[in-house]
Amino acid sequence: MPELPEVETVRRELEPYLTGRTILKAERVDAPDGPKYANLARAAGQRIAGVIRRGKFLILPLGADELIIHLGMTGVLSPSPPARHLRVRLELSGKGALYFKDTRRFGRFLVVAAGEYSSLPTLAALGPEPLDEAFSEKAFAAALERSAMPIKSYLLSQRPVAGIGNIYADEALWRARIHPLTPAREVPEHRVGPLRDAIREVLTASLAAQGTTLNDYRTVNGEVGGYLSELDVYGHAGEPCPRCNTPIAKITLGGRGTHLCPMCQAPPPTPSPSREVTHT
DNA sequence: CGCATTTCCTGGTAGC
DNA sequence: TGCTACCAGGAAATGC
Numbered sequence: 001m002p003e004l005p006e007v008e009t010v011r012r013e014l015e016p017y018l019t020g021r022t023i024l025k026a027e028r029v030d031a032p033d034g035p036k037y038a039n040l041a042r043a044a045g046q047r048i049a050g051v052i053r054r055g056k057f058l059i060l061p062l063g064a065d066e067l068i069i070h071l072g073m074t075g076v077l078s079p080s081p082p083a084r085h086l087r088v089r090l091e092l093s094g095k096g097a098l099y100f101k102d103t104r105r106f107g108r109f110l111v112v113a114a115g116e117y118s119s120l121p122t123l124a125a126l127g128p129e130p131l132d133e134a135f136s137e138k139a140f141a142a143a144l145e146r147s148a149m150p151i152k153s154y155l156l157s158q159r160p161v162a163g164i165g166n167i168y169a170d171e172a173l174w175r176a177r178i179h180p181l182t183p184a185r186e187v188p189e190h191r192v193g194p195l196r197d198a199i200r201e202v203l204t205a206s207l208a209a210q211g212t213t214l215n216d217y218r219t220v221n222g223e224v225g226g227y228l229s230e231l232d233v234y235g236h237a238g239e240p241c242p243r244c245n246t247p248i249a250k251i252t253l254g255g256r257g258t259h260l261c262p263m264c265q266a267p268p269p270t271p272s273p274s275r276e277v278t279h280t
Numbered sequence: 281c282g283c284a285t286t287t288c289c290t291g292g293t294a295g296c
Numbered sequence: 297t298g299c300t301a302c303c304a305g306g307a308a309a310t311g312c
Binding site: 001003035036056072073106107108119121122156157158165166214215255256257 | 305308
């Protein structure tokens with residue numbers, strides 16, 4: 001599923017392809033006329049000034065508007081039409097086009113007035129970019145103090161830092177040896193720096209491999225991401241921990257599959273009731 | 281306001 | 297073989 005490395009890979013490919021082109025026509029195809037595709041037709045006639053990424057959102061500054069794209073779970077952008085599940089077609093000046101394929105319809109492709117993110121609460125409250133200087137250990141520690149949520153759930157909320165999804169949350173917590181159920185504000189002080197570093201390292205390494213393809217994710221050129229084979233815990237339930245050989249466990253946390261090493265990642269000091277956790 | 285729960289959606293797969 | 301049941305999860309909507 002597209003997280004920061006996947007979305008940034010797409011952004012890097014889109015930027016030279018789209019920048020400076022004018023959208024001649026923007027149309028929904030087999031997609032609802034609802035908030036996920038709000039004001040799409042308004043993009044017509046506007047020039048694409050660039051391609052920006054914030055967290056997992058792609059932002060295309062137009063004239064007075066911005067085109068906001070979120071790939072959701074299965075969104076794929078390409079210059080040629082997909083065989084199935086087409087949701088949006090942009091006709092571009094210079095005889096180009098951009099197609100949005102989204103099998104499971106979790107994605108978004110909408111137009112808002114520049115900076116008007118009220119219809120996108122996650123974007124409006126997005127934390128700092130993990131690869132920016134603003135994502136300092138000090139700022140991260142202060143953010144963790146503000147929540148009692150399990151650290152993994154808090155990371156997925158996009159508030160302490162932007163762009164982390166289910167795969168890289170598991171990978172980063174494993175690297176930093178932190179149990180996913182640990183309340184954010186109870187992450188030991190001496191592990192905050194390692195977690196911040198682990199987040200940056202795993203995202204950087206995945207970006208270098210053009211991301212992780214589990215099923216649907218493709219680059220704009222149609223290629224798969226190469227980081228799948230480098231994952232340490234995600235998708236490796238029952239296999240030996242790369243550090244200590246203890247079998248990797250899979251639990252359910254907040255409705256999400258969660259992978260961890262029960263030896264390396266010590267349980268939180270105040271365990272949550274066992275009924276909130278399903279072992280498999 | 282903050283946090284937990286529910287909802288959206290389709291393809292792949294397990295089980296019979 | 298063909299059917300049903302279930303699972304995958306990002307973020308918005310809803311509930312409290």
